[in-house]
Amino acid sequence: MATIESFNRSELKKSNPLLTKFRTTVETAFYGKNMQEVTDMTEAYQLALNAAGVVVTDLPVLHAKELGLPEDAKVLVENGGRIIGRTARAKRIIGENKEEDEILQAIIMDVIYQNRLRHYYKATGYVGLDKDFIIKAHIAFPEGNENNLYSWLLNFQWESPEYREMYAHSKAYNEGDIYIYTDPDWRHPDYPLGVAIFEPDKNVACILGMQYFGEFKKGTLTLAWGTGHRNGYVACHGGQKHFRLPNGGSYVASFFGLSGSGKSTLTHSKHDNKYEVKVLHDDAFLIDLTDGSSIALEPSYFDKTQDYPADHPEQNYFVTVQNVGVTKDHEGKIVLVTEDIRNGNGRTVKSRYSTPNRVDKFEEPINAVYWIMKDDALPPLVKVDDAVLAATFGTTLATKRTTAETLKKGESTDTLVIEPFANPFRVYPLVEDYDGFKELLSHDEVDCYIINTGFFMGKKIPKEVSLGVIESVVEGTASFVPFGAAPHLSYLPVEGFNPDFEDKDYTKLVRRRMQLREDFLEEFNAAHPSMPLPDESIQALQNIIDAF
């Protein structure tokens, strides 16, 4: 069996590394008499359908049978309050602050005690969709949160007979099953935004005071990515697709970007059917460092609804929806109002059938890493041809946040922020991702690009341009020219978006942006002296600054 769910009684000793205070406290709650186990999708759907806070639309769920749902299943909507995105700063990791750990442990014990008389639902699912990586996860939600429980079972893989069989014959990992205890209704004056507490290497979490589905999805992935990382994989917050060209050539591209920056848009694009495109996933996967193959972690997509108005065919694949409006059509049918009219970050758990060309594993090693940045000093596509510099740009991925995330006071969606590898979910030292990506990028077959999906010198780069530059790389027609005198950097000329290296204001801006990245590394190292990023990385950026 892949992860550890049960023990020989002789293993139940203090010396067992899985038996920590936090994990034991959380797991114990799962066996309370107040817990009702939800074991199949129909039951989860019925619970969500009948939940008081849910709007039942008249939109049918396509492929209901394959999803384990009743034939007449309808798209369900549930909106939260003013918080419409993830709140990264609510994350706490056990072991990072001993004093706060004591407070959090006490809070968790009180929450579980107070909730012992409250009706709860628990469910089990799989994360990872291949026999080489499929691990078990358990989650618990209190009554009133049935739609999140149903969405979680849709998003991850429910225990269908097919996957139970895969799990039974899957690779074993010396890691515990994932346990996540939630209470979205919890409130605490010291944690007004809620709190998400993780003990990463024990695969346990407690998510309190937050209702946005992204918290439960990304909370589960946080632990699964960490498990993958500890077992020889590179953890990727990104999308990956495979192109088959008319001449028989093939190309595997991966896109790494912060929430809302374009992973799904670039991954799902069918490029006007110019190529045969297969999709691994648009948000989460693992790359095996031994052979470069990749495994998807989730069957479904949790995508933005902003680009999909009521008559868009993509709505055919919606199953649950959050952060949207609802109205009546001429036939009196309850339908969706999307395009972020009601509020930002409209989201749907969309079934895997939205990509008929969906696969769960790419055996072929990747050919390219695209760091999605929204740094307006960079043209639409820059090529990086050195592994140290390529991993350094991943480490200092500079971008902008969107409504998918709750912003800090003083921060706006115009603020350029650095989010290493576009992954705010890392629960292990950053240098380990630097090393993993550097290893991957040092293979001759793996190229690295920076793709800017934001603005270049004040001018918006439309998605058609971003897709166009990718197509010219895929087709081998892209002709890169040196990015000024910068070592190891070149760019693809695109009409209307070409840099002017004679313009002193422009070169000054590039220098400033490289300095921003270098400062980030210096500050990071000052704050993390025991796990610093290597000097080679700082030097790689300095070389660019010196060239301008």
Ligand SMILES: Nc1ncnc2c1ncn2[C@@H]1O[C@H](COP(=O)(O)OP(=O)(O)O)[C@@H](O)[C@H]1O
């Ligand atoms: N150049 C661009 N490339 C990709 N997406 C873009 C671009 N310009 C604007 N967009 C819009 O930005 C949004 C990106 O959202 P999405 O692809 O869902 O992000 P993610 O998957 O990273 O969360 C979409 O609404 C898309 O239309």
Ligand SMILES: C=C(OP(=O)(O)O)C(=O)O
């Ligand atoms: C769902 C989320 O991520 P993404 O926008 O990357 O899909 C999220 O972070 O809340």
